Amino acid sequence: MRFRRVLIANRGEIALRVMRTCEALGIETVLAASEADLDSVPARRADRVIRIGKAPPAQSYLDWRAIATAAAGCGADAVHPGYGFLSENALLARACRDVGVVFIGASEEQLGLSGDKWRARETAVAAGLPVVPGATVSTLAEAERALERIGCPALVKAVGGGGGRGMKRIDAPEQLAATIELAIAEAQAAFGDPRVYIERLVTGGRHIEVQLIGDGELLVHAGERDCSVQRRYQKLIEETPAPHLKDGLRAKLHAAALAFGKALAYRGLGTVEFLVDDTRDEFFFLEMNARIQVEHPVTEAVTGLDLVREQIAVAEGRPLALRQDDIHAHGHAIELRLNAEDPLEDFRPSPGRITRAVLPAGPGIRVDTHIGSGAAVPPFYDSLLAKLIVHAADRTQTIALAKAALANTRIEGVATNVAMHQAVLADPTFVAGGVGTDWFAHAWPTLKSQFE
Amino acid sequence: MNLTHDDVREIVGLLDASHFDELKIETARFKLTLKRAGDGGWTQESASAAPAASDAAAKSGRTEVALAPGTAAIRAPMVGTFYRAPKPGAEPFVEVGSKVGPDTVVAILEAMKLMNAVPAGTRGTVTEILIQNGELADQDRILMIVALDGA
Numbered sequence: 001m002r003f004r005r006v007l008i009a010n011r012g013e014i015a016l017r018v019m020r021t022c023e024a025l026g027i028e029t030v031l032a033a034s035e036a037d038l039d040s041v042p043a044r045r046a047d048r049v050i051r052i053g054k055a056p057p058a059q060s061y062l063d064w065r066a067i068a069t070a071a072a073g074c075g076a077d078a079v080h081p082g083y084g085f086l087s088e089n090a091l092l093a094r095a096c097r098d099v100g101v102v103f104i105g106a107s108e109e110q111l112g113l114s115g116d117k118w119r120a121r122e123t124a125v126a127a128g129l130p131v132v133p134g135a136t137v138s139t140l141a142e143a144e145r146a147l148e149r150i151g152c153p154a155l156v157k158a159v160g161g162g163g164g165r166g167m168k169r170i171d172a173p174e175q176l177a178a179t180i181e182l183a184i185a186e187a188q189a190a191f192g193d194p195r196v197y198i199e200r201l202v203t204g205g206r207h208i209e210v211q212l213i214g215d216g217e218l219l220v221h222a223g224e225r226d227c228s229v230q231r232r233y234q235k236l237i238e239e240t241p242a243p244h245l246k247d248g249l250r251a252k253l254h255a256a257a258l259a260f261g262k263a264l265a266y267r268g269l270g271t272v273e274f275l276v277d278d279t280r281d282e283f284f285f286l287e288m289n290a291r292i293q294v295e296h297p298v299t300e301a302v303t304g305l306d307l308v309r310e311q312i313a314v315a316e317g318r319p320l321a322l323r324q325d326d327i328h329a330h331g332h333a334i335e336l337r338l339n340a341e342d343p344l345e346d347f348r349p350s351p352g353r354i355t356r357a358v359l360p361a362g363p364g365i366r367v368d369t370h371i372g373s374g375a376a377v378p379p380f381y382d383s384l385l386a387k388l389i390v391h392a393a394d395r396t397q398t399i400a401l402a403k404a405a406l407a408n409t410r411i412e413g414v415a416t417n418v419a420m421h422q423a424v425l426a427d428p429t430f431v432a433g434g435v436g437t438d439w440f441a442h443a444w445p446t447l448k449s450q451f452e
Numbered sequence: 453m454n455l456t457h458d459d460v461r462e463i464v465g466l467l468d469a470s471h472f473d474e475l476k477i478e479t480a481r482f483k484l485t486l487k488r489a490g491d492g493g494w495t496q497e498s499a500s501a502a503p504a505a506s507d508a509a510a511k512s513g514r515t516e517v518a519l520a521p522g523t524a525a526i527r528a529p530m531v532g533t534f535y536r537a538p539k540p541g542a543e544p545f546v547e548v549g550s551k552v553g554p555d556t557v558v559a560i561l562e563a564m565k566l567m568n569a570v571p572a573g574t575r576g577t578v579t580e581i582l583i584q585n586g587e588l589a590d591q592d593r594i595l596m597i598v599a600l601d602g603a
Contacts (some may be wrong), residue, residue: 012546033512035591038512046511050509051512051591052531065564068564073588098565282544290455357498359496359497360489360493360494360495361461361486361493363464363465366461372498372499373497373499405493407491408491409495
């Protein structure tokens with residue numbers, strides 16, 4: 001079946017990103033928008049807009065009943081959920097099936113598995129992937145026993161969480177009592193699932209993930225992305241290829257991701273995340289994301305693929321046209337997330353209205369954004385304003401291009417982290433490449449003093 | 453804004469080879485300015501030309517209407533398929549001219565096979581029904597107008 005009309009159940013830059021591919025494929029777009037986004041750029045661009053609820057996500061973008069109802073009511077063939085919100089939610093997938101609409105994503109069974117971080121971990125173990133020591137816990141007593149075995153520092157994670165949300169760090173056993181109850185309450189509030197687990201925290205490791213594309217039988221990878229520049233588990237900068245990774249280790253990561261995907265007979269776009277200790281040539285499975293990722297454009301930049309197009313083709317029930325030998329990476333790509341947050345005020349979110357937005361353009365530069373002069377930045381959603389993706393022949397040239405592009409960026413009306421990115425790109429350790437996930441937190445006080 | 457980043461890149465490529473330093477495009481739907489930056493790079497600046505709450509809000513059905521004095525609107529409490537009767541072939545809950553009270557059910561909104569009764573929420577007489585049976589109602593869309601009692 002070829003889709004004629006797709007309902008996009010998301011907002012911001014990813015709604016526009018999906019629209020672009022739909023338009024190129026001749027597919028009509030219907031945007032499911034909350035009250036706060038009716039005047040957004042994606043809403044103006046869509047062929048039709050359906051108001052699905054009020055501004056708070058729980059009453060709109062997280063309301064799977066409203067979204068499936070809107071999809072069936074407007075005659076859509078399929079729903080594209082973007083990332084975040086309901087993109088990995090088996091309830092939305094089932095609701096779509098119930099109303100005869102295709103969910104553009106993994107199967108309900110796969111979503112149930114990848115969405116349950118503990119079951120995903122067990123699947124990884126069965127597929128022969130290494131994992132860090134961990135245990136599920138539901139009471140303080142269980143948590144205390146688990147922590148004794150696992151040791152500190154440790155991370156409390158939500159079984160239903162993902163995308164870096166719902167994680168808490170434990171440095172000493174006495175922090176456990178306060179943390180575990182908060183973690184359970186937050187997991188319930190954020191994901192509707194109170195279950196948590198504790199895992200050993202490997203410090204200094206790198207966060208490297210592998211892009212998979214599968215049709216349920218055939219499975220290929222599109223290389224890795226290094227997403228180690230993070231603040232509080234939120235990615236700030238992503239790049240591909242991962243710098244200074246020994247080719248043997250790189251090939252092992254690709255093979256491990258494929259082994260995990262094959263164990264699931266994975267269908268759609270998926271990303272397998274690893275924690276990599278490249279000083280010891282070790283790596284551990286972290287989780288699988290069964291959706292398009294925020295940072296997918298760096299993979300598109302070096303491979304020339306349109307990942308949303310591949311995702312739609314698989315959802316239409318067509319076999320994957322790509323073979324592993326068809327996928328080649330050229331050069332180096334870096335993505336900088338430009339957020340509406342003030343780096344000088346502890347990254348406080350800065351909603352408001354963009355009075356002016358001048359963004360870079362030209363060869364090797366791609367800007368994925370939903371903002372323009374006059375755009376609203378509502379306080380209800382995440383602070384991502386734009387993704388600046390730069391691509392050049394090698395990492396050195398890519399960093400130089402990124403610096404030039406940032407110098408030509410002016411966003412006024414809300415505070416942004418543009419200066420933070422400039423400071424990172426000028427830092428010798430970042431320029432050398434291969435930093436761990438704890439690097440940014442340590443480097444930030446010094447970086448900050450340079451532009452304060 | 454209907455240009456993709458590929459379009460912008462191609463236009464910049466053409467401009468780069470020219471002696472021009474700036475290009476402004478203004479249509480009914482968007483404005484785009486491309487400028488040569490000092491370092492040989494380029495910048496883009498865009499704005500949607502449409503005034504607030506116009507085309508997108510219009511695409512999303514009627515939620516704003518100038519209500520005459522002494523009238524009230526019955527709005528969709530959620531997105532759903534609008535039905536005037538409890539089942540196909542049955543008598544509609546209300547017609548134009550029907551008297552309603554705050555708890556009178558005037559319609560059903562179906563969302564995922566859940567039938568949600570829509571109460572009038574006010575007391576008066578139905579004067580207008582603004583949506584067809586079986587049509588999808590956006591959240592907050594005005595379904596009916598009621599002339600208030602005593603007004």
